[in-house]
Amino acid sequence: xxxxxxxxxxxxxxxxxxxxxxxxxxxxxxxxxxxxxxxxxxxxxxxxxxxxxxxxxxxxxxxxxxxxxxxxxxxxxxxxxxxxxxxxxxxxxxxxxxxxxxxxxxxxxxxxxxxxxxxxxxxxxxxxxxxxxxxxxxxxxxxxxxxxxxxxxxxxxxxxxxxxxxxxxxxxxxxxxxxxxxxxxxxxxxxxxxxxxxxxxxxxxxxxxxxxxxxxxxxxxxxxxxxxxxxxxxxxxxxxxxxxxxxxxxxxxxxxxxxxxxxxxxxxx
Amino acid sequence: xxxxxxxxxxxxxxxxxxxxxxxxxxxxxxxxxxxxxxxxxxxxxxxxxxxxxxxxxxxxxxxxxxxxxxxxxxxxxxxxxxxxxxxxxxxxxxxxxxxxxxxxxxxxxxxxxxxxxxxxxxxxxxxxxxxxxxxxxxxxxxxxxxxxxxxxxxxxxxxxxxxxxxxxxxxxxxxxxxxxxxxxxxxxxxxxxxxxxxxxxxxxxxxxxxxxxxxxxxxxxxxxxxxxxxxxxxxxxxxxxxxxxxxxxxxxxx
Numbered sequence: 001x002x003x004x005x006x007x008x009x010x011x012x013x014x015x016x017x018x019x020x021x022x023x024x025x026x027x028x029x030x031x032x033x034x035x036x037x038x039x040x041x042x043x044x045x046x047x048x049x050x051x052x053x054x055x056x057x058x059x060x061x062x063x064x065x066x067x068x069x070x071x072x073x074x075x076x077x078x079x080x081x082x083x084x085x086x087x088x089x090x091x092x093x094x095x096x097x098x099x100x101x102x103x104x105x106x107x108x109x110x111x112x113x114x115x116x117x118x119x120x121x122x123x124x125x126x127x128x129x130x131x132x133x134x135x136x137x138x139x140x141x142x143x144x145x146x147x148x149x150x151x152x153x154x155x156x157x158x159x160x161x162x163x164x165x166x167x168x169x170x171x172x173x174x175x176x177x178x179x180x181x182x183x184x185x186x187x188x189x190x191x192x193x194x195x196x197x198x199x200x201x202x203x204x205x206x207x208x209x210x211x212x213x214x215x216x217x218x219x220x221x222x223x224x225x226x227x228x229x230x231x232x233x234x235x236x237x238x239x240x241x242x243x244x245x246x247x248x249x250x251x252x253x254x255x256x257x258x259x260x261x262x263x264x265x266x267x268x269x
Numbered sequence: 270x271x272x273x274x275x276x277x278x279x280x281x282x283x284x285x286x287x288x289x290x291x292x293x294x295x296x297x298x299x300x301x302x303x304x305x306x307x308x309x310x311x312x313x314x315x316x317x318x319x320x321x322x323x324x325x326x327x328x329x330x331x332x333x334x335x336x337x338x339x340x341x342x343x344x345x346x347x348x349x350x351x352x353x354x355x356x357x358x359x360x361x362x363x364x365x366x367x368x369x370x371x372x373x374x375x376x377x378x379x380x381x382x383x384x385x386x387x388x389x390x391x392x393x394x395x396x397x398x399x400x401x402x403x404x405x406x407x408x409x410x411x412x413x414x415x416x417x418x419x420x421x422x423x424x425x426x427x428x429x430x431x432x433x434x435x436x437x438x439x440x441x442x443x444x445x446x447x448x449x450x451x452x453x454x455x456x457x458x459x460x461x462x463x464x465x466x467x468x469x470x471x472x473x474x475x476x477x478x479x480x481x482x483x484x485x486x487x488x489x490x491x492x493x494x495x496x497x498x499x500x501x502x503x504x505x506x507x508x509x510x511x512x513x514x515x516x517x518x519x520x521x522x523x
Binding site for chain 1: 273276277280281284287288291292356357358360361362363364365366367522
């Protein structure tokens with residue numbers, strides 16, 4: 001058992017009835033890297049993340065996370081990971097602080113209260129910490145969700161479409177958070193359908209298409225495959241976002257008026 | 270991992286108890302229907318019912334009312350479990366290094382606490398309405414033990430419903446037959462007054478033996494064989510429901 005690759009996936013296949021979702025996925029993630037798993041809806045991104053986080057068993061193939069086999073040592077894998085799923089997995093009835101304390105207790109850590117307060121401060125949620133999360137905006141829920149995933153400093157973090165359904169400002173907040181993680185040596189596997197997100201955040205990008213990884217490399221390597229088309233697409237895409245953000249204000253000041261934003265429930269469906 | 274089972278169950282039970290504290294209406298609504306039934310039976314219908322015993326009617330029917338209270342209270346367990354599954358929180362727990370059984374046990378223990386509170390409220394109202402018992406501490410402990418066993422057995426049925434429901438309504442619909450069962454038992458009228466086939470069903474379904482046992486304990490009469498039939502039913506229901514629930518849970522998380 002070697003640990004130089006934080007995630008190693010070999011020939012993973014998974015079907016649901018007649019639907020073959022994953023048909024032999026192979027790839028590796030180096031420790032400390034942020035890797036974006038890019039793919040359209042239904043490409044199998046979530047299925048792969050669920051297998052790697054021990055929520056689902058593969059039909060065939062092997063996968064190790066932090067050196068532990070996901071099928072053979074699921075308990076050790078769970079000690080080494082945290083998962084932020086597609087829909088913010090926070091307890092609506094509890095406050096933000098209580099959510100963090102709950103996770104810290106379940107990870108059997110000492111001083112759960114202090115851990116919660118530190119994270120609230122780090123994610124600029126201190127003022128909202130004693131409010132029920134049902135009152136949070138979509139961006140705040142996501143930030144809390146990611147904060148909950150950081151408790152206990154797991155070496156590998158799975159973020160399954162962390163920005164899907166968020167407005168542009170909230171999306172930028174989440175991206176800034178993910179970038180901060182990179183500096184601390186955490187391995188992050190991020191799934192997304194936003195091309196610019198993969199471009200901004202990831203050290204490497206793997207493209208999952210029809211159940212297999214069809215390309216895997218750095219942005220520069222991928223750009224060499226199709227230089228012209230890539231550049232044109234990227235130039236058009238951000239322009240509308242730039243206009244939107246310019247019209248609606250600087251996202252970095254958004255924390256101040258979190259309360260006035262769209263209620264969280266709207267973005268969940 | 271299993272060494273944390275008790276601690277994890279405690280932490281998760283604390284979480285769902287907090288849910289109840291923040292919506293205490295779940296405990297009150299659980300108690301409202303049985304209290305209304307009790308008022309109806311004691312002050313409207315009870316005068317015409319001949320129980321053949323010297324006990325007051327409120328004494329006669331309280332055991333059945335307590336079972337109805339619990340049967341309606343456990344529906345909230347299915348509801349809360351269903352909501353956990355719908356939101357992402359269930360998956361978050363599953364991807365964490367916690368004892369997996371603790372997720373279900375936390376809901377079962379929460380149900381037990383909530384139902385004991387509801388039952389206490391109903392007994393309080395019954396005392397105001399004239400319920401009297403000479404039961405000693407041992408009798409009360411025996412009644413509590415039977416009610417706890419009844420709650421836990423029915424809650425595991427609720428866990429099955431919560432795990433397999435497709436909609437919120439489906440998650441709680443299973444409890445209606447359970448609430449209805451005490452009506453076709455010795456809870457409100459003597460089974461001898463029923464037509465033969467109905468009386469046969471009433472005499473041989475679990476509620477009658479449980480009601481008779483509790484009634485005898487409250488009245489400090491000899492319990493007879495009823496307690497063993499009641500315990501056999503309760504342990505049997507508990508074992509089957511638990512096995513079913515755990516099988517469904519395993520299938521769900523594998």
